[in-house]
Amino acid sequence: MSHTAHIRSHRKPRRSASTLAVRAGVAGGVLSTLAVAGASGSANAAEPVTQTLELPTLTADLAAQAAQSADATEQAAANYQLQAERDEAAAKAAKQAKADLAEAKKKAAEAKKKAEEDARKEAAARASRTAARTTLSTTSSDAGTTTLGGGDSGTEAGGSTDTGTSTVGGSAATIVSFVKAQVGKAYVPGATGPSAYDCSGLVQTAFKQINISLPRVSQDQSTAGTQVSLSNLQPGDILYWGSAGSAYHVGVYVGGGMFVGAQNSSTGVVERPLSYDPPTGAVRVL
Known part of the structure; x- marks a missing residue:
């Protein structure tokens, strides 16, 4: 015991039973409130949080722009296809023209060769007839009747x-x-x-x-x-x-x-x- 315990003014005052009861009730209420809050927090933590995102509304202008973009893309594809077809047709035409030119040159060469041969034969025939007539004229003048x-x-x-x-x-x-x-x-x-x-x-x-x-x-x-x-x-x-x-x-x-x-x-x-x-x-x- 403290050496001052016997002195009345130095003793700690005793808490009354009622005071202790009140304090116990307050503490219990606080603890109950904390327990409820904790339980509620645990329950809320267990449930998934769902967040809703709102998409932008497609206005008439945006729809028109999208349609125009699609049309432009389709037109570009059609133009590429048309150009490819034109290039292919041009290549075929060039190839055919080259073949036709070669054939025409061949025929022209053959015709020229034939014409030269015919002219040579005709010249030879004329020369032969001329020689024959000359010979016959000489023979006839010397022959009897x-x-x-x-x-x-x-x-x-x-x-x-x-x-x-x-x-x-x-x-x-x-x-x-x-x-x-x-x-x-x-x-x-x-x-x-x-x-x-x-x-x-x-x-x-x-x-x-x-x-x-x-x-x-x-x-x-x-x-x-x-x-x-x-x-x-x-x-x-x-x-x-x-x-x-x-x-x-x-x-x-x-x-x-x-x-x-x-x-x-x-x-x-x-x-x-x-x-x-x-x-x-x-x-x-x-």
């Missing part, structure tokens, strides 16, 4: 006159003798003898007897020599029917107003007067 034909004098088709006894020299006599010897033989298209002929085949073979090479067909034979009037015919002249260069039939004038030709499959090779089938024109090779 042979009398062909006979009978009364008369007027030939076209107005030429013939005494009836034609004097034919050298090569012409050979041709006339040859064609007359073929009279009675058959007419066969494409034949050149010795047992059958067509019209141009007979003429070509006749001139081969004097080493003159004539074209094979009537069209070409009608321009193989110098054009002469039907009023000034000589034995050995080539007669043609149709236009010069497009004749459809030929024969050989043998003098005395007569000609020999391979007419058709019905008559064969015949000798006929010019009036039987008047020719259109004549050419002279000899």
